[in-house]
Amino acid sequence: MNEIEILLNRRWVLKSEDKELYYKVRDAVGELRKYSTDKLGCQIIDNSTLVKMEKIPVVPEPFMGIIQFSSKEEYVFLCILLMFLEDRDAQEQFILSQFTEYAASIMPGEITDWTVYTNRRRLIRVLRFAVEQGLISVTDGTDELFMDDAGGEVLYENTGASKYFMRNFPKDIMGYTSPDDFRESEWFDVDEDRGFARRHRVYKRLLFAPAMYREDGSDEDFEYLKNYRGRLIEDLEQMFECHVHIHRGSAYLLSGEDCRMGTVFPGNNSISDILLICFGEIRKKIEQKEWKISQDEMCVVDRIAFEALIKNVKKDFGAGFSKMYRDMPEGEFVENVIGEMERWMFIKMENETHQIKICPLTGKIQGSYPSDFIGGRDNEQ
Template identity: 30%
Template sequence: MVEDSEQEELRRAAQILLENRWISRREMPDEYLLIRRNEKTLRQFFREKCGWPLLVTAHFYKLEKIPANPWPFMGITAMQSIEDYVLLACVMAFLEEYESGGQFLLGDLAEAMLAYYPEDALTPRLNWESYNWRKSLIRVLNFLAEEGIINIVDDESTGFVNQGFDADGVIAGEALYEVTNLASYFLRSFPRELSDYDSWGDLLEADYVTDASEEARSLRHHRNRIYRELLLKPVFYRQEEYEADFSYLCNRRGRLEDIIQDWFGLHLELYQNGVMAVSHEQSTWFNDVFPVHFRGIHDIILHLSHYFRELSPEQVKQPMTIIQWQGHLEQLSKSTKTGWTKEYREMSLKRLSERLLEETTAWGMVKVDEDGLIIVQSALFRHEGVYPTGYTGEKEKKKAKSGDGE
């Protein structure tokens, strides 16, 4: 039986692997050594429970956190468009030509991108005369620098962003970059060439460990998908196509809860149509939690939950158009807007509806179906918020102003 101190160390190491893309020996030496001491146990746990490999080099650890099903919130925040993602893939292909420590110029990269960019991409053709394309490339490079995949040695790329190339093909602002030892490990590796896969579903299944018997394979897949859902998503909903996964979870709930608690300090909350792994601690190890007291949009979501609780069940269950969604938010703002942060008090209804839809979708509180209709989901009602009795907004503002002058 693992001693409490040993389990606490394992828990801390597992949390570090979940919350970071890389655990660099240079940047995170204490965390690196912690994982190194527990490497064998961590590798076995994540491979067995999640089907995730733990990548190990002399310079870093990386847990390949592959989702059971991708959600929009799992994208890269720095990427603002499809074009950004396509350019990112092209830049990574370009970097394959370089070893760690190799250097390249922005001008050479930009020229190479014209050849790397796919002819059949579902985006406008790459063109460096476009300010948006130039900005996109620099955005990608800055992201790679932040991730430690490249180092910026010398940077005058502002000239490139503003002017591009002159009539003689000379870049207006040059930059020098250096490739690091992380570059070869940023993109996922697949067992076979990508061209060998026929569908998106084949890619999702590609990384699961294959067992000798069909029964063992099925059980492993259920287990891996459940752990991936619980650890990477805010809520796992019961769906017809994953009914077997939900049954697996219900049948093994006690054991799953013990493991989730021991390894991550989380508690399972099982409902009729979904399950969540939640933290009961006010101070938690998650980088992103709900609700965050200093994030104004979360306050609005708490009010939104209370607002929908006050409606009839038929109204809440009914899919709504974006116009109906905006109508609800307009009604909500009339009664709660005085307490919102300045950013959201002054925001247009259209922009507010977009931001709320984006945030609630990321947290699994609403979803948009294939027809574009918005459906409220049960996770929205996990929390709710109301103002204290007698709160008027104006009264509170006056108190704050008076306090500032004391």
């Protein structure tokens, strides 16, 4: 794995966790910064603590959240933790009750009622994430004590990395009034028509997400793809072991065998196999003209019809699934499959109209069982 892939794969490289890798990446920072600034418009931070590429997406997607979190309250606790650590030196220790008291003073009310088990569980999930990311480390004790009782204590140590966790904003965010302000802040005082701004958007959209769809951003981005197609493909395929596919309304960066940039689909897991079978069934619906494709390469179907297709997949091919998915209740199975499809940008939910938009990425890959598969429909799949 080359150094640019390392920075794209990780939040950061901490010296305290992997000194050899830290020096390997830091030694290459000069060339990395040149490429990152020119192509992506991403800042690289390097100091005695860490090396980090600030990866700010152009289009925020559902999968870009913290997968360990399942509630908005956990994001609140994370922000409070970052505020708490801001006033502490690196290697300074603190006990859990110091933080819970601080959190209650910042955000008084039900959210910080530590007698409530749900609040304690959410806080522990945040603290475990912070330990995993290298923001803090456990010096003594176990968080299971606090999970069982609000009086449980753990001794933590601040690593000093927390001050680099959040991005640097070009303006005072206290004046922001909506999520769109954060999305647009990167381009304040910048003429978006200028070539470098478009280049940054296109490279980011290709590298930071499974797919780039025309409808999600500026039409100028696809004009850039049209005008600089050859140069962009050559540049990306030389830098990474990948293939770039550009279509009328979508574009993709497909990883090669030796590419180690991010998580790939399909993974070596059962849910990927299930999705591949679903994509094959979706393709049949489209080829048989039951489901229509629009000019933007999208296919919009009623959610009930889409769920029925997934239920039929479980019914017809479930014998080949892992035990967990074979035994999973039908409703839960459908929600799991739809959630995974949305996470990988194969579909988009149209909740207001109770429809599902099937994206063209779905047509790029599919799977099937051997013709002699016993559980297959009419023994043909």
